[in-house]
Amino acid sequence: MRKDSARDAVVQEARELLVAMEAALLQIEMEGPGKDTINSIFRAAHTIKGSAGLFAFDSIVQFTHLVEHVLDKVRNDELPLNDFLMSLLLECGDYIGELVDAIERREESQEPDLARRQALEAKLDALSRSAEKPADQAPEAGETPAPAAQPAPIAKSADADPAAVAGDAFSSNPYWHLSLQFSDNVMRDGLDPISFLHYLRTLGRIVAIMPVLGRMPDAADMDPEGCYIGFEICLASDSSKKTLEGVFEFVHEDSRIDILPPRSPLPDYAALLARLDAEEAGRLGRMWHQHGALNEADWRGMAAEVTHDAAMASMDVPPSVPVAGDFPFGEVRPRGLDDRRAQEQKFIKIEVSKLDQLIDLVGELVIAGAGARLIARRRKDSQFEEATQAIDALMEQIRDAALTLRMVQINEVFQRFPRVVRDFARDMNKEIELVMTGSETELDKSMIERIADPLMHIVRNAIDHGIEPADERVAAGKEPKATLRLNATHESGSVVVEVMDDGRGMDRDRILATAISRGLTTADADLSDADIYRFVFEPGFSTARQVTELSGRGVGMDVVKRNVDALHGEIAIDTERGRGTVVRVRLPLTLAIISGFQVVVGNAVFVIPLDMVVECIDMPAQRHEHNIISVRDEPLPFVHLRELFELPARERGRKSLVIVQYGHQRAGLLVDGLLGECQAVIKPLGRLFGKVKGLSGSTILGDGRVALILDIPHLVQYTQQQEQSNPMAQAERGVASEQ
Known part of the structure; x- marks a missing residue:
């Protein structure tokens, strides 16, 4: 068991070092070589070799030794770090990664790609030999160096101490x-x-x-x-x-x-x-x-x-x-022990499964606490209620701390893209500068793992379809080098990841023509630009005139949409012909436990994510036929949850309007009553409700009942679509705006 743990530690450390090595090489390519950066690359290769050597992983030791030997000559200014060597070192890093994968699969005795290894070793050996000087050749490992010339004897004075x-x-x-x-x-x-x-x-x-x-x-x-x-x-x-x-x-x-x-x-x-x-x-x-x-x-x-x-x-x-x-x-x-304590590790590595187990237990604790709080209210025992309130406060802190353990910086995903952009740009003979901002933004570990592939598809499409070759950019009055930006930020209880390029933008008319030819819409349909750009997420949809190695087959963007939907997120496109495109992905912070706001509609209880609630107001008594209301002289679309989910009416009492916000858009949710804040442990919906629009999950209340969690992004989008498809609603919005 310990041997397996040690093997896993070697694999994990090697992968982290390879990422650092690749990042340092790309930094050199952008900023020029620096002694500290070169030394960091050498240390990464040396540490990988040392770790593998401890466990007799000879294949990775021997290959990494050749890489280390070349890097040592670079450190000693015997080899120039030119474009050829940069590409070779990146390829060697990729192959070391394959050797590490083989170790993880318990296949370290098998060579992943012998022909590729031999080609890389030949290039490394040729570089090493080109740097050697005939008069000053270091002995091969395993040979005994010749003894150095002895120093001159030290003169002894008459009174010297023997x-x-x-x-x-x-x-x-x-x-x-x-x-x-x-x-x-x-x-x-x-x-x-x-x-x-x-x-x-x-x-x-x-x-x-x-x-x-x-x-x-x-x-x-x-x-x-x-x-x-x-x-x-x-x-x-x-x-x-x-x-x-x-x-x-x-x-x-x-x-x-x-x-x-x-x-x-x-x-x-x-x-x-x-x-x-x-x-x-x-x-x-x-x-x-x-x-x-x-x-x-x-x-x-x-x-x-x-x-x-x-x-x-x-x-x-x-x-x-x-x-x-x-x-x-x-x-x-x-x-001694005191010295070791001074260098005690500040970080420890924990298996993700253990964190998942902790989150599950915290979720059950939240549900049990809600039950105890409900009993305290029914008994009207003041001391019991005070005790449950104190427990609630502690549980909220435990919940936040437990969720923080799962939060990782999105840089874990971003750090993959400098190499990807570099290689794709070279393959397509394009000049592209990658700018990454907001990489310190934190997201749940499970979200990080599942957002990597969608972002990769978006970046590849931007490089292939969006960004023009240098000569085409110059002819259009642009700089020959394009800029591709990755940005992440927190906004309204969610994380927004943007992929922006300054390329040619999307051709609205061409997308519409393709959609009509495929029967996705009709020529007389009244569609907004956002509706038209949404067609690119349809399965098999492509406007590319030719298929490339990167894209053009109509496969990818529909997968992106499906993966983002599975994360209860939203994806949108903002583009301008000749200026560029922004693909914006919005995701919830976590899929585990949230702070919620309970509302009642008919006999059902719903939970709204608290981060998306702006305010609650009493609904005016007058009728609003087209679901538009004026709130502080601003028109606001709203939706009747009772009508949307076909629930029985509850006529008594005044109704309330919960105003929610997702991104820059606001909408109202008409409910029968407000129940207050709660801690909601998100449970997945079963097959019966899994495809119901407007619901993102469920939770268990303190009394054992199940409450459904509302999908606010979908409901906000639903109100916007209802308004755009109804001319009378747009007219009423204009009247409300004038008032």
Whole structure:
């Protein structure tokens, strides 16, 4: 189970890093290369390789190593980050994503696309070779680098301290030395210490390795999930210290990891010996000597730094060599608990299913609280009512906090589009600048996942049909580079996402002609521009003269409309010939729990989303035959809910008008009575009511009855259509406006 969790963590992290890597590459393409941006791309590739190496995902390690090698040459100004390399790195990121998908499917042993991999590797290898200089070629991983020239000997004064001289001398050791002491919990955290050693082999050659067993308890006290072993390793590698430190970035918080570069000062090696017991210190010293890590001068100089007499004996150091007293650099302690707390994570990752379960439980709590509140009112117990009011206030806070956990920034969707626009624009030989605003706007996680595909269709249509080629734009007096905007904002209890382009706009007459030819309308029909543009959402509707790889088959916009309708949203088009088009998608903030306003019509109770309620007024006694009323000298269309849903009349009492607003449009809902605010847990409608216009869901009241939730966007649109289709209603609106 832990292994599966660790695998999922690798997949999730790799995908996040690939997104960051792609965003950084696109930023470079727009703003030019910067050292910090290039370093961030390198770190992303390196971290992906390191994570995969820990679990022996060799395919992704080997491929990412080639990418990292090229990026390292870019960092060192050995390769220019030109257009070809930018495109290659983006393609490599795509292929790494395919390898990550294979890991998620438990198919990491199978190559997703061998031919594509070989082509990418050939391009990477050619770039690497083009940057290499014959006089300065780095050794291949796994080869032992040639020892560097020895520094000039340090002049000794007559009164120099032999110990000090030995401590200042540099070792001739040509190898890296890694001292690894993993924490007890490393295996409980889903990490295998041996996997780190396997990964080190991809960075060089392990010359020698010595296990350290000083922390090993008795068998009776041993925890089978604990880790008590450490390692002392000699490594031949041309990697940097930062690269080697990156191998252990997942365990460095709780483990002790010391890395000594080749030719480090002798006191640094002596410090490693000082931490070990005498027997292990002797073994380590002999290992260094046996494998050529120490020459004879180092061997004798080391004795001047070692503080264990027993260790000296086990190393067989000649007694004539003077021994230093205390270690001059002090004690080196592992990072403590207080230091770790200072870097405690501010974010944690939670499975979406757990959040869904929490929301469901909060919903049931809201329903139970409504029942308790109803009982308190019936009993007329003041203390009981006060207690339920306090519980209601707390439940509302819990509800808001729980819903906030599901809210994510729409940037999660927006961040996909820079790459999409770049690739589509290049394929179609168009110049397009993408501008994104409002990416911090938050939306429910479930909405984010389901709005991505509709937005993709809209953006593709804008690039293909809306935006003209550069020469056509210049001929029309426009800038050769088009602008495509993505904008998100909160408005009237909903989220509005707009896709705007400054292209050729839609041809109203052509759309109408296509609709007539397909039998969707007649030539003598009195249609508004909005009605005509709505035809583009009909299945199979297309005005394209030719089919392209992106669009033109009449498939897509009807899917967009269907997906938006499924989210209880609304989509509208605003276009001007020759100036551009705006496709506006309006969505509710959440599909889980809402603040509602209860009304009664006949014997039925309905719930209106509270965010859309503007005000409630008493309905004047006079008749309004065409459903237009003047409110503060402004005409307002309204709808009789009783007539709309064919409910029995309730003549007693005055009627009320609930004024609602969706977007920039207002309408009135005529009801028999007002019941007040409530917390509504949205439940889906069954098959019987699923296609009834004007209803978006249901909820359970405190007394166990079911109340229907009104679909305000549809009802507002319904009142507008009724008014436009009735000339008498338009005349009455004019009279109301004059009054």
